[in-house]
Amino acid sequence: MKIVIVEDDLALAELLCDELEAEGYQTLAFGSAEEADEWLDSHNPELVISDLRLPGQSGLTLLPKVKALPQAPALLLITAFGTVNQAVQALKAGADDFLTKPFDMDHFLLTVKRLLEHRALKTKVEGNGFHGIIGESPVMQRLFKTLGQVAKAEGPVLILGESGTGKELVAKAIHQQSSRRAAPFLAVNCAGIPSELLESEFFGHAAGAYTGASKSRQGLLREADGGTLLLDEIGEMPPALQAKLLRVLQEGTLRPVGSDREVKVNVRILAATHRDLEQLVASGDFRQDLFYRLETFSVRVPPLRERGDDIALLARHFLSLQQQAGKTQAQHISQGAWQQLLNYAFPGNVRELQNAMERAAVFCEQEAISASDLPARLRALDDKGSSELFDSLEQTELPSLSSVQHDYVRYVLAKTQGNKAQAADILGVTRRTLYRWLESS
Known part of the structure; x- marks a missing residue:
């Protein structure tokens, strides 16, 4: 990954380049915002690290150029104590983070790593979308x-x-x-x-x-x-x-x-x-x-209900955001949870899906988000849909609960191509219970 450093203190610029290159990054240093601005006209690095106070234009003048690039780099500002207020304003304007001089080198490298990881995730997401x-x-x-x-x-x-x-x-x-x-x-x-x-x-x-x-x-x-x-x-x-x-x-x-x-x-x-x-x-x-x-x-x-497989794409994305923020131990979504997500109409659209995934990620206590981790409204049966299955039947033709269970278990097994682990997950039971049902039918 290419990192641009804009710093008029040549000794500090050289030190930062050495430390970053020791971590495997490519670096390029400029002594002024004007020089960096000209270079950015034809290049797109992953990260720009700039001192806020520079000879000529300040590092803050790079923000519009950086954000306007096709794949916007992350921007990390370096500031002296007296310019912290300016740095905070820069964050509000779109800068990604700032460090106050003098800073600990380990903390600097961790900040760089975090910003690059966040940008990589953002770039991956935008590869499946548009801005x-x-x-x-x-x-x-x-x-x-x-x-x-x-x-x-x-x-x-x-x-x-x-x-x-x-x-x-x-x-x-x-x-x-x-x-x-x-x-x-x-x-x-x-x-x-x-x-x-x-x-x-x-x-x-x-x-x-x-x-x-x-x-x-x-x-x-x-x-x-x-x-x-x-x-x-x-x-x-x-x-x-x-x-x-x-x-x-x-x-x-x-x-x-x-x-x-x-x-x-x-x-x-x-x-x-x-x-x-x-x-x-x-x-x-x-x-x-x-x-x-x-x-x-x-x-x-x-609306989300017209977007087909985008539900799965978005659900994975929202789970990934929770993982990046360290707010969940969940690594993936179980088959049962997928069944609930894909069958739900989402009247609240993308915002409702995002809220549902945030809730599920926080409440999940295992590696996989299960149906029980999702909000109750996603797990509730659609009364209208379930009643339509039996609307055409006379009272004397209504099936028993055990026969409905038998037929549905066989249906789920057929849909999962005989995968009993997936079928048990969808049915919300253990594999031992599923085997018992199959033996008794």
Whole structure:
């Protein structure tokens, strides 16, 4: 793995290179952010280690370049005690970690190893997806193609999908694939802000605009200038604010609350909702002209139940995250647990699957996650589905419990191609119990 070191202290740079190369890494050192920035134009290392304070530009200026690379390297900042606050701000902006001088070399090497392992996992995941969205199913491959096309444009995008499908991840992917990737990406939940504060939150305000507004504020639209703003749950936006948003989309200008002058703004608007906006337009709760403007590009995120084998891909990924965090001893998922996961409809979509796997990983006390480790709702029988098996039978034709058990055991054995260990796992019994049932039938 190639590691780039940006450090103007030549003795420290040489020491770090020696220690890293002794661990088997390839290293390359630069004495300034400008030199590293030029090299990164045509190279993609796995890790960049940079001093925060450098001659000329600071190490922090490398962050947008690093994050914009096709396979973004991890970024580790080295900082003196006096610049810790800057390093913390860098973490919020997307840096992966920082170390304070002087640092212990063993701790440094462990930090490097952890960051590289995390990046390797992230790269593996993204190999099965698109900018952090995991999926190999045909519907997701079509979505990835659409996102790549939409990202090249500049118009607004309407992202539709049920709760938990990953609409914000889709918005981030559009931003990362676009020419705006080095500029800010901001997201705001329109349903999570009190209606009386929405206008100020979006458009900003002048000092003295209202009681308590002692200082002027830019607002989200100006904070995202040059970048992308996601308006989540756009259907919850009040009609008065919808009209002002439409003006931003049409004119590229806004007027802060309490101000008498227009301000130009260059921001791409992405809007997401799980609601039926056309129905809201019909009921008069959403402006028709804003709906048509937002619908310049429309993207539908499929629910998990339409994604086939992606359930298994995602389940393994979420288990892997728990393993990486050291929160579970589970190494794999049992056949019985798979049966429950693959038979469940997941009304809460990817978010529900993630929560289920986190819960199962924490409660698992063996090497394999069993069905009993999953949330109760995944283990519950679908009453409608089970009753349909017998709806066509008259009362005198209803089978006995023992005959249903006999038939189902044989069915499971057939499905597992006679593998009694797998069959017992699916049935939730020991192999000894399964053998006893087979002998008595």
